[in-house]
Amino acid sequence: MQERQARLNESQLITGSSSPADLLELVELLRIDATRRLDPDTRAQKGQFLTPTPLARFMASMFEVEPAASVRLLDAGAGIGSLSAA
Numbered sequence: 001m002q003e004r005q006a007r008l009n010e011s012q013l014i015t016g017s018s019s020p021a022d023l024l025e026l027v028e029l030l031r032i033d034a035t036r037r038l039d040p041d042t043r044a045q046k047g048q049f050l051t052p053t054p055l056a057r058f059m060a061s062m063f064e065v066e067p068a069a070s071v072r073l074l075d076a077g078a079g080i081g082s083l084s085a086a
Helices: 001-006 011-013 019-038 040-046 053-061
Strands: none
Touching: 019 053
16 A cells, blocks of 8 residues: 555645546545544444445546536535545
């Protein structure tokens, strides 16, 4: 995991000069790390579900946007941002 994380340049992600794939990879690494750190019972009690990247991509593919259109999106369960990133 550290090797994959090392390939991502955080400054590029912050400035927006990275690719969407880089952002999704970073979010997936954060999801994996958070899943390892959080107690499963606590996550269940709080109803926390950290969306895996393939599922986030599928859900995002259902959202149609015209090219160069202005979009407002409310991701009420933003968490680490899997759905918003996808």
